[in-house]
Amino acid sequence: MIKRLFIDVDDTLILYNSDSKINPYGFWNGDPFEPNFGLINAIGEYREAFPDAMIVIWSGGGRDYARAAADHLFPDNDFAYMEKGWDSFPLVRDTDIVVDDADFSLGNHSFKVYSPIEGDIVIRDEIKTKAH
Numbered sequence: 001m002i003k004r005l006f007i008d009v010d011d012t013l014i015l016y017n018s019d020s021k022i023n024p025y026g027f028w029n030g031d032p033f034e035p036n037f038g039l040i041n042a043i044g045e046y047r048e049a050f051p052d053a054m055i056v057i058w059s060g061g062g063r064d065y066a067r068a069a070a071d072h073l074f075p076d077n078d079f080a081y082m083e084k085g086w087d088s089f090p091l092v093r094d095t096d097i098v099v100d101d102a103d104f105s106l107g108n109h110s111f112k113v114y115s116p117i118e119g120d121i122v123i124r125d126e127i128k129t130k131a132h
């Protein structure tokens with residue numbers, strides 16, 4: 001079964017150049033940031049390797065916010081967008097790949113959450129499995 005990706009926006013796909021711990025709606029607010037190119041490129045490679053895979057970009061800031069940031073980072077993307085929260089966590093299968101700066105590994109689910117720094121490695125490891 002093809003693994004789905006669930007990717008967070010703030011402090012995951014985009015990394016803020018500020019000392020503040022959180023940047024709510026930072027993309028919309030124009031807070032300075034750097035794209036997480038390692039993760040962004042890995043997601044693009046995953047799409048090429050698995051054209052039918054479901055790739056979800058989600059955010060606690062809501063679906064529209066996730067889509068706005070993804071449209072900026074990934075021109076011509078074909079992702080799905082969701083609000084990230086307790087209502088959407090049950091959609092994640094245990095085998096899916098979740099990348100997020102927040103530790104929400106507690107709670108009524110058992111999927112693993114990878115950090116923004118290790119996300120590209122995990123995604124590329126999954127691409128390698130296709131060759132075997």
Ligand SMILES: [Mg+2]
Pocket residue numbers: 008009010011012100101102
């Ligand atoms: Mg975040």
